[in-house]
Amino acid sequence: MIVGACAALAVAGCSDAGERGTVPEGDGGGKAEQGATGPVGTVQVADPAKAIATAKISAGGGDADVALISLSARGKLADLTLTLTPRTIRPGLVRNSTFWYFGSRDPSAWLLDPVNLKRYNVVKDSGGGTLQTGTVDLAVDRPVTLNYTFAAPPEEVKTIDVQFGDLSPFRNVPISR
Numbered sequence: 001m002i003v004g005a006c007a008a009l010a011v012a013g014c015s016d017a018g019e020r021g022t023v024p025e026g027d028g029g030g031k032a033e034q035g036a037t038g039p040v041g042t043v044q045v046a047d048p049a050k051a052i053a054t055a056k057i058s059a060g061g062g063d064a065d066v067a068l069i070s071l072s073a074r075g076k077l078a079d080l081t082l083t084l085t086p087r088t089i090r091p092g093l094v095r096n097s098t099f100w101y102f103g104s105r106d107p108s109a110w111l112l113d114p115v116n117l118k119r120y121n122v123v124k125d126s127g128g129g130t131l132q133t134g135t136v137d138l139a140v141d142r143p144v145t146l147n148y149t150f151a152a153p154p155e156e157v158k159t160i161d162v163q164f165g166d167l168s169p170f171r172n173v174p175i176s177r
Contacts, residue, residue, distance in 0.1 A: 046070075046145045048083045053170045061101030062088040066164060067143075071111075072176040073152040077123065080109055080150065082164060084136075085143040098144075099135040102165060106135055109148045112161040112169055120150040 048054075051067035069081040086101070093100040098107060109132070111120035122130045131149035138144065153160055153175065161169040 045143055046081050046083050048085055048143050051083070052173060055164075055167055055170070057165070057167060059101055059165075060090075060103040061093055061096075061138075062086055062090045064088075064101075066167065068162060068164075068170050068173060069145075070176065071160070071162065071173050074177075076152055078111065078120075078150045078152040078175065080111070080148040080162060082109070082146045082148075083143040084138075084146055086138045086140050089138060089140055096138045097135050098133075098138065098146075101138055106132075107146065107165045108132075109146075109165075110163040111150050111153065112163055113153055113157060114161060115157065116154075118153075120153065123149050123151060 046067075046069040048065065048067040048069075051069055052071075053068045055066045057064050057066055064087055065085045067083045067085070069083060071078060071080050073079075084098070084107075089096050089101070099105065109122065112118075113120070122132045124130055133146045133148070136144045136146070155177070157175065159172040159174050161171050162173050163169045
């Protein structure tokens with residue numbers, strides 16, 4: 001069961017569960033709980049066509065489209081979902097992955113609050129690992145989903161700027177609550 005879950009995570013572009021923690025196995029009853037967008041445990045690639053904002057980038061590994069899909073706050077956490085769609089991959093990369101595509105580092109993201117003058121970093125777990133998508137394998141014209149979790153901005157903050165890697169920030173991104 002764990003092998004199947006790890007394979008599903010790898011296909012979806014999530015990090016190695018062994019490095020970040022274990023994949024919950026549920027109650028063992030074999031019945032999936034119903035989530036907001038489908039059964040819990042299913043993995044879906046976010047649809048770049050449903051983006052709030054988009055940008056074209058040129059990274060060390062090639063050219064790509066970045067789509068900001070959503071920023072939603074729930075309780076004390078805010079979840080950012082982006083897609084990355086490589087349009088070209090430069091030959092000679094050690095591996096076609098986000099790590100090598102972005103110059104030997106996985107892409108980072110921050111929330112920037114221009115009113116309260118605050119930058120929100122990705123939350124870390126009890127082991128010190130960041131709550132974000134790890135290294136993802138890439139293929140030309142195949143979108144991959146990147147997720148980042150932050151402390152939620154205060155309720156009165158309705159929009160925020162999103163910084164992804166070295167790109168200019170996406171300005172005034174609405175926070176759904």
